[in-house]
Amino acid sequence: MTNNILIILTPFQAVQYKNLIDHNLIEGDLYIFISKYVDEQYLFEIIPNDQIVEIHHIYEEDILLKKLIAKPLSEYKKVRTILKKYKEQIVLFLNSNSGISFNIFSGSDKSIFDQLFYHYVLKFNQKLEIILVEEGIGYYKENTFEHRIFNLIYSALTPIIFGVSLNYVYALGNDKRADKVYVRRLDLIKKSNNLNKLIEIPKSNLRSQGNVKNHFNTVLLLTSPLSEQKKISEQKESEIITKIIDLLLKIKNQFILNHIQEKFLQNIMILLM
Incomplete structure (x- = not known):
């Protein structure tokens, strides 16, 4: 039996995962982490209940690291506190499931919570695959020279400041730790760190499911x-x-x-x- 972690930050991410489940691209047990923007009852309505093992609520909304540049003193303590809470939640979950390996399904490699999950599941050697699932237009952007410089700065400074390397992300779907990247429009992505890992998401038919009238x-x-x-x-x-x-x-x-x-x-x- 395959064990899967679904990180769901938005309702649309839930819909994307449901589509993959419907096409048998996510099979097995589901350990779900949801943000405050996702209704737990909604998940039980769209995802097969017999697959759901646990649902965890993410500590708080995601962090905008850009604020550290504008307000470094006031934001530093807040970011440190949230990172500590994220780490505690992720490490507790992995320790509670020691010896189990997971597929990590993530809609946003920009999310700090998602990035920390990649980090610790690799550190604890509990990764099967890291799978990114397109959540919108962010996957079709292209990084400029400026964005790449920002990422180099973040990658160099965040281990010193926070004890873990965090990426500055403009164009989503570029995290090199990903094993697969599902997108709806392959033809619209010309540049990516993961071009050879791109897979087209099967089209869903909401009308046939009776959800659209x-x-x-x-x-x-x-x-x-x-x-x-x-x-x-x-x-x-x-x-x-x-x-x-x-x-x-x-x-x-x-x-x-x-x-x-x-x-x-x-x-x-x-x-x-």
Whole structure:
């Protein structure tokens, strides 16, 4: 029986893993680690319950190492504390399952929690394979010279500062420790450290599963953290959302799927109620 660790930081990652399970690409027992953004009950609805052995809740949301550059003194202690909690949780799990080797399924090699899991499962010699599963557009970006320099700096300094090497990641799916990388569009990836490890994800058919129906006079709004990611100003995003709200108020049925980094959802909901 194969033992698998699924690290699920977002609902979409859960959907991607479900698709692999449906195509028999994830078989065996599942030890699942979820962030606060993933509903545990939702997992029981989409993943075969007889495969789930344990579900663990990750200590806290992931760390943005960029903040260390902007606020090194105030962020250093916070990052040290979170890294310590991550380490304790991962090491406790591996020690509790000593002698068992795992496939690690990870949606984001940018996540510090995921990176630490790669590190310790290798250190404790409990790895079968590390398998990255595409979670979105981050897998289709390309690293620039600047990004590679940042990664060299992080790789050199983080062992000294934190006692473990952490990668600065811009383009996802490039961690050299990965054995396989599943993506939806092979044709869109031209450069990667893992070109020879890329595998196309089988297409899922949500309609055949009864999850998608036709809804007329209905709008689904998918938000994006544009101002949070500094792509536009907060003022510009506010102007755009105001125009969207004016349109939504004329429509009977509105469904809003909020990005986990988006801060404007509460404002939208208040105006729509």
